[in-house]
Amino acid sequence: MKTTYRAMQISTSGGLELVDRPTPGDEEVLIAVEACGICGADLSDIDKADRRLQPPRVPGHEVVGRIIALGSNTPSAWKLGQRVGVGRLGGHCNECNECRGRFNLCRNQPVLGSSCDGGYAEMMIARATGLVSIPDKLSSEEAAPILCAGIATFNALKKSGAEAGDTVAILGIGGLGHMALQYARKMGFRVVAVGRGDNIAEDAVKLGAHRYIDTNKENAAEALNKMGGAKAILTTIGNPDAVLVLMPALTPEGRLVVLGVGKDPLPVSTGYLVGAERGVIGSITGSPFENEKTLDFSVLAGVRPMIETMPLEQAAEAVRRMRSGEAKFRIVLTMGDQTNADQ
Amino acid sequence: MKTTYRAMQISTSGGLELVDRPTPGDEEVLIAVEACGICGADLSDIDKADRRLQPPRVPGHEVVGRIIALGSNTPSAWKLGQRVGVGRLGGHCNECNECRGRFNLCRNQPVLGSSCDGGYAEMMIARATGLVSIPDKLSSEEAAPILCAGIATFNALKKSGAEAGDTVAILGIGGLGHMALQYARKMGFRVVAVGRGDNIAEDAVKLGAHRYIDTNKENAAEALNKMGGAKAILTTIGNPDAVLVLMPALTPEGRLVVLGVGKDPLPVSTGYLVGAERGVIGSITGSPFENEKTLDFSVLAGVRPMIETMPLEQAAEAVRRMRSGEAKFRIVLTMGDQTNADQ
Amino acid sequence: MKTTYRAMQISTSGGLELVDRPTPGDEEVLIAVEACGICGADLSDIDKADRRLQPPRVPGHEVVGRIIALGSNTPSAWKLGQRVGVGRLGGHCNECNECRGRFNLCRNQPVLGSSCDGGYAEMMIARATGLVSIPDKLSSEEAAPILCAGIATFNALKKSGAEAGDTVAILGIGGLGHMALQYARKMGFRVVAVGRGDNIAEDAVKLGAHRYIDTNKENAAEALNKMGGAKAILTTIGNPDAVLVLMPALTPEGRLVVLGVGKDPLPVSTGYLVGAERGVIGSITGSPFENEKTLDFSVLAGVRPMIETMPLEQAAEAVRRMRSGEAKFRIVLTMGDQTNADQ
Amino acid sequence: MKTTYRAMQISTSGGLELVDRPTPGDEEVLIAVEACGICGADLSDIDKADRRLQPPRVPGHEVVGRIIALGSNTPSAWKLGQRVGVGRLGGHCNECNECRGRFNLCRNQPVLGSSCDGGYAEMMIARATGLVSIPDKLSSEEAAPILCAGIATFNALKKSGAEAGDTVAILGIGGLGHMALQYARKMGFRVVAVGRGDNIAEDAVKLGAHRYIDTNKENAAEALNKMGGAKAILTTIGNPDAVLVLMPALTPEGRLVVLGVGKDPLPVSTGYLVGAERGVIGSITGSPFENEKTLDFSVLAGVRPMIETMPLEQAAEAVRRMRSGEAKFRIVLTMGDQTNADQ
Ligand SMILES: [Zn+2]
Ligand SMILES: [Zn+2]
Ligand SMILES: [Zn+2]
Ligand SMILES: [Zn+2]
Ligand SMILES: [Zn+2]
Ligand SMILES: [Zn+2]
Ligand SMILES: [Zn+2]
Ligand SMILES: [Zn+2]
Incomplete structure (x- = not known):
């Protein structure tokens, strides 16, 4: 396993640049990203990103990949090698008052691609509470856009x-x-x-x-x-x-x-x-539990996104195509090399 | 067909006087009005009334009174002398498609005080389908504002x-x-x-x-x-x-x-x-059935409007007081003589 | 138009017999029946029928046919020649208190095939309030079982x-x-x-x-x-x-x-x-309005009953086949001659 | 602070006996109990308790007291000295799949007084996830029965x-x-x-x-x-x-x-x-979050249980009075000495 990984991050000029990145903390996991959808909200995430942030923000909140490292204290349900996803909600805190009943309203929940790094990357660190299990019958590219x-x-x-x-x-x-x-x-x-x-x-x-x-x-x-x-x-x-x-x-x-x-x-x-x-x-997105229901229904009913795939390295071009309206429904970034590295 | 009939009624001086009374049509009743609340919507009904209408429109849609004549084909539940009310919805038609499930949406329902005559009057003709039964524990003056x-x-x-x-x-x-x-x-x-x-x-x-x-x-x-x-x-x-x-x-x-x-x-x-x-x-008003539930709850829970009463003759002054904000909560017009005449 | 019509009625011995029958009253229509499904509830209707009743009861509450006579005061929505159905609820009264909001609970509503005559017949008289409009895209035989x-x-x-x-x-x-x-x-x-x-x-x-x-x-x-x-x-x-x-x-x-x-x-x-x-x-059946929603959904989603058809004259045999379990899903009685007569 | 505490536990003969008990683990707190209601379910908890259990089970699931020790990793919302309660549900695990949306259905949730020790005791160890904040306007004795x-x-x-x-x-x-x-x-x-x-x-x-x-x-x-x-x-x-x-x-x-x-x-x-x-x-009990809503509503609307209080030492007599029906509504055990000790 590599100890650093490359990511597309928002440069000081507002563009995207390829860089290296480092590993998972308490109740977190490290994911080898396989696919990340480009959502309309990414465009405003990119535009609104704080350019002074170091390291700069990584966009993307329709992320599917495999767990390649488990931080301490992660629930036993999550296993090394398991395919998981993360949507817009980066994982609730299990500490605040809202977390006693309504995770969507958690006061300490990172917003993927906006207040924490997202999936335009070969690897991503995610809170265990934000993880979504991916059904075998969906490819990573198909599953990604379902998450948002x-x-x-x-x-x-x-x-x-x-x-x-x-x-x-x-x-x-x-x-x-x-x-x-x-x-x-x-x-x-x-x-x-x-x-x-x-x-x-x-x-x-x-x-x-x-x-x-x-x-x-x-x-x-x-x-x-x-x-x-x-x-x-x-x-x-x-x-x-x-x-x-x-x-x-x-x-x-x-x-x-x-x-x-x-x-x-x-x-x-x-x-x-x-x-x-x-x-x-x-109406807005939902919890990981609801995301799994959405994935299950998609399998049950044969619902699939219509996607074009593009490699991570072409993220800037993919975003341009989304902005201009050239992309019809959904572009999904794929991280082919990383996927191989994980196997 | 004549729409009025002559009657000798007892005048305020105790003598007899000859007057004209309206005649209720099919599935309608004639009500001797006892009280009619002045709703904020009356102000715009008055302002927007078609002034060429003959006879001109009578405002008022918080009406309580007694049935003094039954037209043909009225449901047997409604009796002569019974105290009833009519709110904003003048009675559904039982003919249109909406009347097969949702009376509030009836396409042929008169709007009291706007598209049909209301209760600023000694008498009023009402569709039987618009009638609301008034509980004994509420005076007519108290019941009226509950209807809207x-x-x-x-x-x-x-x-x-x-x-x-x-x-x-x-x-x-x-x-x-x-x-x-x-x-x-x-x-x-x-x-x-x-x-x-x-x-x-x-x-x-x-x-x-x-x-x-x-x-x-x-x-x-x-x-x-x-x-x-x-x-x-x-x-x-x-x-x-x-x-x-x-x-x-x-x-x-x-x-x-x-x-x-x-x-x-x-x-x-x-x-x-x-x-x-x-x-x-x-959210808007409801059906007569729901109006009865509202009246029942008002009795059960001790809810009463705070009202000032004014005689029908002073309706113009009452409306002025509503418009200016001098009236605090609700003014209810009372038809004292008519009430006596009815007894 | 014939002035009498044949019907299968429950004989004093509890069997079915073919007879003549006569016409529609106030707010009723006469229907030339084209199809009538045999519901499981028919079996107990037949078993429990009051055998002293004169004329005896006609079973059947999944009835589709055409209006061939309109009684007085029927809503203008219903036309001569229109194809309509009647389900288990024979039509609400528009008189009782429940009819002010919840037709299913009407206190004076006949139960088709049980407290009023049903559709094992060439003709049937129905309350206008019980009528259900049948979409063109369903044959009468298909539509009938949808009604219950x-x-x-x-x-x-x-x-x-x-x-x-x-x-x-x-x-x-x-x-x-x-x-x-x-x-x-x-x-x-x-x-x-x-x-x-x-x-x-x-x-x-x-x-x-x-x-x-x-x-x-x-x-x-x-x-x-x-x-x-x-x-x-x-x-x-x-x-x-x-x-x-x-x-x-x-x-x-x-x-x-x-x-x-x-x-x-x-x-x-x-x-x-x-x-x-x-x-x-x-859970039980619903109102005519809800029945139309059911029919519309059946057309929209391509839902159809699986039926065997048998002529009215073979009603007794059809009922026997239902009772014994020989009939798989639904038998629908058809009234072929009457259908022709109506055209 | 004492390092051991006394508790009334179910003896091998099925009766209650007074004993000493020891302290809180990870994500747990130690509560100095001030009051514990006697619920009808306690009677069957006592009857059905596994008498071979060592140490034997302590009943009671309407518990109010003060936090006197915090185990490791408890949410910062819970403070030393804070008055808290625990109801029937002993705290969800935040690990199982049900805990991702519906805590009431957590698969690893102890049932107070049945699968974990309850509040017939001077002290009790509770999972932090089971804690309920008690409003100042309720005494501990009043609050206890509200929890179940x-x-x-x-x-x-x-x-x-x-x-x-x-x-x-x-x-x-x-x-x-x-x-x-x-x-x-x-x-x-x-x-x-x-x-x-x-x-x-x-x-x-x-x-x-x-x-x-x-x-x-x-x-x-x-x-x-x-x-x-x-x-x-x-x-x-x-x-x-x-x-x-x-x-x-x-x-x-x-x-x-x-x-x-x-x-x-x-x-x-x-x-x-x-x-x-x-x-x-x-319908069954609810989550700590819902329990706080119940307590708040009780304060808002002036709802209070009608209680008799009895000291912990008389738990056996209190249970006898509940069983026989001598107790009218609710008996609440009080732990007077401990309360003092805590202050
Ligand atoms: Zn999105
Ligand atoms: Zn939280
Ligand atoms: Zn009004
Ligand atoms: Zn209508
Ligand atoms: Zn049926
Ligand atoms: Zn009725
Ligand atoms: Zn209990
Ligand atoms: Zn759990």
Whole structure:
């Protein structure tokens, strides 16, 4: 086993650079990363990173790899060589008051790729409490995006209040949206994909949409209302303009579930809320336990992300492709050499 | 068909006078009104009324009186002389598709005081499906405001997701708010009243608030957060500025429940929603069946509106006092002569 | 249109006999029956029918046909020639107190095939409030069993508390069970069919079970517990012995959902309930509005009953085949001549 | 600080004997016990205790005291001198899979007084994860019974599905029942106490019951049904005969919530469950986090157990009084000398 490892870190100029890195402490493990998805949130992590940080931050929070070293006091469930993942939540502290019931709200939980180093790297140190067991039936590349894009959308659908047979609209068919379409279809909803342009129309239907609405061609709210309206609208887009035009399609007692954060607030009419008892709710990622449920459901129901893979060394180019919109759904970085080193 | 009939009724001088009385149609009843609360929504009903309408609209949707005539085909449960009420929803149609499960959403339901005549009157015609039975233990004056201000707040508290012991903040301590304080206290919540000025501080505590926060003196969000935050905030105020400053006091997974409609939209930050899975939901009045539950709970738990009564003839002055804020909680119009005439 | 119609009614000897019958009253419609499923409950309806009744009772509560006459005061939504169905609940009264919110609990609601005549007939009179609109994409023979076996299982799954990915076991793979398997699969559950014998093993898997457990060969509770236990167990069987052996497979906080009524009580250990907060709940059919949701979901998700059809004249033989277990899933009576007459 | 401490332990003959005991290990604390309630479950803990155990088991799971020694690695929230409690659940392991979301189901959790030593003692060693912070406004004697009798009933009421204004019947007005009456009243339910004999009638009403039904004098189910039935029945009694006679009082969609475990099963009619969608569910104690919520609600709403106190040395007599029914609601053992020693 190597005692140092290479990582792509954010340079002082804001770009990415390849460096060496050192090992796990108490209740931590060292992971040989095999795959790390590039999430939309990575872009703002990179932009917002504190450039004075030494060593600089490593992005990435859709990480899958194998445990290659166990720190002291790690639960016996985690074994050397086991394949594990880590999502956005870096592991709860088991110390604070919130950890007595609601791990997602832990006050001392690192945010992967933002307040602690993430998975754009050959190795990563992770808190044992943040670990997620990966089912054998998923490759590391497939599993990675499920750890953020998957759980975010699967949990949001569960919280949406929609029941089997209800219409659910998914706004924004990218990394999150293309997972949402699949989960929604497998959960028994009538699924409507809402996107801009016709280049993803075919994919949307293949992924599970009963119908695709191209907002360049149709008034999406009108089209949905002709179908009886949507009991839930999931928006993966934080841009208020795109959301506002779709909101009139929500049925009475329906829920707009917001997954995407934008910089401008969403102006919500009080009459819209009160008159038909509608609601606008936020949903975020979940705990490692919930992440395992998401992975299991993905295996059970045959849900897989649509991915392009690129080697770690091309992380900068991968991020550029995500930013520009050239990448359709998800790019996953792979760490081929390290994987071999581990075997 | 004639829509009125002539009757000799006993005048205030004790003599007999000839008057016209309206005739109830199919599945309708004629009510001799005894009391009608003045709701904040009456003000906008009055302002927005179509002035060309003949006869002009009668406001009022917190109506209690006695049945003095039964139209054809009314359910046998409703008897001559029975004391009944009608709230904002004028009675569902039993015809439309929504009426097969969700009466509140009936597509042909008159809105009392807005799309059909209300209770600022000695008599009122009501759809039998809109009738609410009034418990003996409530006077007509007490019962009237429960039919709108009461049910709106009682139902909103039920939908808020808060459990016994959770902190619930009530923003705006007027007609709705002063009912909300009482219900919230009797449902086992930790109740915080949030208002402007100290003239209602004492009343708020007497009505059930564990604490009153005067926004003129304190930063309400900070004060609430020191108490651990609010699991639910009920706002009876539609003014976005007042609501926005309180919103940071909502706990993770908390709900802002909007009861008051304002003309400006509420700008909701997506980060606020997503980061802690908060939600903003609307709540409105309920069905006659739910109104009876609200009345029963009011009797069970000793909840009563704080009212001033004024005779029907002074309705204009009463409305003026509501508009100016001179009336503290609720004014109820009384129809004394009519009540006598009915006996 | 004929002015009388033939029906299979229960004779004084308890058998079935073919007779003539006559027309619709206020708020009723006359239906030319096209198909009527034979439900397990029909057997006890037949056995328990009051034989002194004149005219005797007509069984059948999975009825699909066309409206051929409208009584007075029927809602305008129902048209001559429209294809409609009626399930177990014969239509609420819109008069009683329960009808102000919960139609399923109406105090004056006829029970089709038990307290009012059902669909083993060429024609049937139905309350307009009991009517269910049938989607074009379902044949009458397919739609009929959905009206009782379908809604019973679809609603039960919704009430089971299980979420997508959770394991749901279905006990008893007959008329109800074979629908439950399909719905459960399409709602995203991990589906385990539990039956006796291997003759239905293949069908069970084809219908959607991820796994079939033959209780003749395996200890079903053990097998389920090896899979992690079931979050919900639906039993379509009322026989306590069969249910009891499966109950240990319920996870903590799980629900045993009882659909089948047996004559002996189910002995439930209090330690079983308390120790892991398990529950045993009953579920029954739903309202016409819910029945339309069930039909729509069946179309959306491609759920269809597996049926054998037999002509009305062979009702007695069909019932015999149901009783003996010769019929695998569902027999549907067809009224071919009447269907032609209607066209 | 003393290095050994005295405890009442179960002797080989099944009686109680006073002995010395020794100190806290990793992630454990040593508590100087101030009060320990005697729960009904203690009686069976004593009866079922393994008499070969060395040292023998100490009963008691409603324990309040002060931390007098901190083992290694205890969370910083726990301080020397802090007043804390421990209920039935002795602290989760933070290791097993269940501990990643549902502490109540931890596979390695000691059961206080049964699988680990409890609070009939001057000192007790407790897992830090089992600790409950005690509010200043409660004396140790008052707080103790809330840790089992309190949380069991408070949580059960939350899970019952009843809403403010609904009728809730409490069967068995003893240690648990007298807490249930108070919580139920403060949560806004219509509260009916059901007991045998009239000696507790007055207490029941004083504690919060709107009505007391003496099953010696009245048919309780009939009496409840005259009031409209109960939306929830909480039974603290595990004896099937007592429960069965009350069950017909449950409304449609109502829930019988079982808190008391008996040795005989409860025979539940399937028709009872299915016909009106009733349910029978179990409820048990909760986590330390939930226990703090129960204590807070008790302070907020003024809920207190009715207790007799007896010194530790008289534990055997106290247990005898509980067994015989001489003790009305709750006996709490006090450890006066130790409390002084701690100060
Ligand atoms: Zn992400
Ligand atoms: Zn924490
Ligand atoms: Zn109003
Ligand atoms: Zn309607
Ligand atoms: Zn049936
Ligand atoms: Zn009815
Ligand atoms: Zn106990
Ligand atoms: Zn554990």
